[in-house]
Amino acid sequence: MKKKKNTFTVIRDLTTGYRKMGVFILVVMVLAAFTEALGLGMVLPVLSHLMNPEVPQTGAMGALDKVLTFFPAEYRVELQLGILLAAFWLKNILAAALRGLNAHFTFKLREIWSSQLLFRYLRLEYAQALESKQGVLLQNAIAEPLRVAKSFIIFLNLLAKLILGVAIAAVLLVVDWKVTLVLTFVAFTSFLLINKVLYTYSLRFGRKRLAIDQQANFIGMESLGSIKEVKALGLEKRYRNLLTEQLVLSRKIFTKFSILNHMPENLIEVLAVTSVVGIIFFVQYTGIYDVGNMLAKMGFFIIAGQKMFSCVSFVLAQRMKFAATIPGMFLIHDVIFHPQEMEDLSSGESFQSMEQGIKLEHVGFSYRTGAPVLQDFSMEIPVNKMTAVIGPSGAGKSTIADLLLGLYHPQEGRITVDGRSLSDYSLNSWRKKVGYVGQEPVIFNASVRENILAGKPGASEEEMIQAARIARIHDFVLTLPQGYDTVVGDKGAKLSGGQRQRVVIARVMIRDPELFIFDEATSALDKETEAEITAAMEDLAGRRTLVVIAHRLSTIKKADHVYDLSEA
Ligand SMILES: Nc1ncnc2c1ncn2[C@@H]1O[C@H](COP(=O)(O)OP(=O)(O)OP(=O)(O)O)[C@@H](O)[C@H]1O
Structure with a gap:
């Protein structure tokens, strides 16, 4: 049965493993509040006691006096001052500790949630990931966890204040239970x-x-991520306006929220003062009591009432802030505890190596929202041969590459490797053996070295150079100002299209995969660069299994088999 989800269960799930720390922080918060109240409350009575030691103390100081009678009279003043000092020291030590604890708690939760969210987004089924807006996922994974984690501290503060409010009410109850009940009821x-x-x-x-x-x-993210197109199309203002629209909305709702957030405080204060003034007027005009006499009695309760109402308004304001982060909290909870359409990378047998080759057997495939792309499609990819796939745009060539990568699965028929269904193997182990080079080379804003080593972290210098040589990029890298340590800019902006593509090929080479998939890896390049890359591919033929998807026949003239999708 599906567990019913409410704020309580969401908080409980999200704080698994850290609840004890939360309770500890709450205890420190309460202690800090009490020592603060004790310290402040002691200042005046201690001073008046020092000035008039003969006048007997009342209330808390009276109780303290009774305790102090157990000590020699000559040290009583020192003891009182000592307690006062200790209360202030403790309060400040607790306050400093609390700041550290709060920050640790907040950033620990953020660390856990943020990394889990990013990881889960990266593990989404490919189709699902394509449907999501990257900027939205980024906001969810990076900004929301911190906001929500901070709101947990707000929640703990709120609880601490509630405890303090109950303690104040308890003290008042002892002093005068009738008035306290009325005050508590109103509050x-x-x-x-x-x-x-x-x-x-x-x-x-x-x-x-x-x-x-x-x-x-x-x-x-969209505008900065495509800065070249934005400039070329003159879209700077459009994006600025789009962002401004959102920022205006943000300003409006935040302004309203800030006013309403402190409304209880204002409202309660005004109501309280109005009631007191009203009572005084009433008393004065009716002459039931002597106003002066009554005010003296009311004094204590006015102060006590003010403390209780300030507790209530603080709790209300904090609760609003907390409530405002509940949607973010549910979102984080949903992603972590109800992951949808996640790729299962590890189930299945571990793929070792390929002896004969791959077969697509009567494969039928269509995207969620479209007509069938492949119908009863069969194809053989023999081991250590170059198999080419050609065909008109939209025929389904890239779909075949995606099926081979395990990004999608055939709805009909099957894909086999050495006669066994590809779905028998874990995606993790299969993808380790596949090297994919797409039309758009993906380059990280890092050095050439880091870009190549991303394919095999920890690989040696020799392995890297060897991969770069096969990809025919080594000689060029040596001409760069810092060689392999040259940083290539956002998306490899400092490299030409062909150079980027060859860095990507080197990154794939270093993994030494069994199957290479080149999906129109040369179609955006000039003839000369295409020839370079084709030569790199041909170097592999005979030693590795290659699937080459191409537009230009020049790329695949050495292919062992050619599948033309226009005939399929
Ligand atoms: N993620 C997707 N969701 C829905 N439909 C898709 C998706 N990807 C591709 N298609 C559709 O599937 C069909 C095959 O696309 P595919 O990219 O495999 O073609 P292609 O032969 O590689 O084309 P091109 O040569 O233009 O790259 C096209 O009609 C395309 O619109």
Whole structure:
């Protein structure tokens, strides 16, 4: 049965392993609040006691005095001052510890959630990943976890304040239970009344805030990610305006939220003062009591009431802030605890090596939203041969490459390796043996060395140079100012298209895969560069299994078999 999800279960799941730390922080928060109250509360009584030692102390100081009678009278002042000092020291030590604990707790949770989210997004089924906006996923994985983790500290603060409020109420109960009950009743009902309205509003605000931030991030990422096209098409203003639209919305909802967030505080204060003034007026005009006498009695409760109401308004304000992050919290929880359509990389047998080759047997495949791309399609890819696939645009050539990579699975028929279904093997072990080079070379903004070694982290210098030689890029790299340590810019902007492609090929080479898939790896290149890359491919023929998808026949003139999809 599916577990019912509410805020409580979401918090519980997300803090698994860190709940004890949360409780510890709560205890420190409460202690810090009490030592602060004790320290501040002691200043005046201690001073007045020092000035008039004869006047007996009342309340807490009276109790303290009783304790101190066990000690010699001549040290009593020193003891009182000592306790006062200890309270302030402790309060400040706890405050410093709390800051450290809060930061550790917040960033630990953020660390866990952020890395899990990114990992899960990277492990999404390919089709699902293609449907998601990268900017949105980035916002979810990087910004939201920190916001939500911070709100957990808000939540703990809220609990600490509640505990303090209950403690104040308990003390007042001892002093005068009737007035305390009335005060508690008023505080509690005003909390309930305001809470319901503001909670619903905060949730709505939280949802809007999340959507706006996701959209803003998406706009930023899309525009910066395609800066060349943005410049070429003159889209700078369009993107600025799109972002501004979101920022305006953000400003509006945040302004409203800030006002409403402190509304309880203002409202309660105004209501409290109005009631006190009202009572005084009433008393004065009716003459039931002597105003001066009554005020003296009310003094204590005015202060106590103010403390309780400030507790209530603090709790309300913090609860609003907390509620506003609940949508983000649910989002993180959904991704971590209800992962959808994740790729299963490890189930299945570990693929070792290929002896005979691959077969596509009566494969039928269509994308979720489209007509069939492949129907009853069969093809053989013998080991250590070059098999070429040609055909018109949209015929399904790249789809074949994606099926071979295990990014998609045939809906009909099957793909076999040495007679066994590809789905028997774990994707992880299979992909280790496949080297894929696409039309768009993906280069990281790092050195040539790091770009090549990404294919096999920890590989030796010799392995790297060997791979670069096969990819026919080694001689060029040596001409770069810092050789292999030259940083190539965003998306390899400092390299030509052909050079980028060869760095990618070197990255694939260093993995030494059994099967190479070149998906139109040369179609964007000039004849000379194409010849270089084709030569690199041909070097592999006879030693490795190659699937070459091409437009130009020149790329595949040495192919052992050619499949023409226009005939399929
Ligand atoms: N992710 C996708 N979702 C839906 N339809 C898709 C997707 N990818 C490709 N298609 C559709 O599947 C068909 C085959 O696409 P594919 O990329 O395999 O063709 P291709 O032969 O490689 O074309 P080209 O030579 O232009 O690269 C096309 O009609 C395309 O619109």
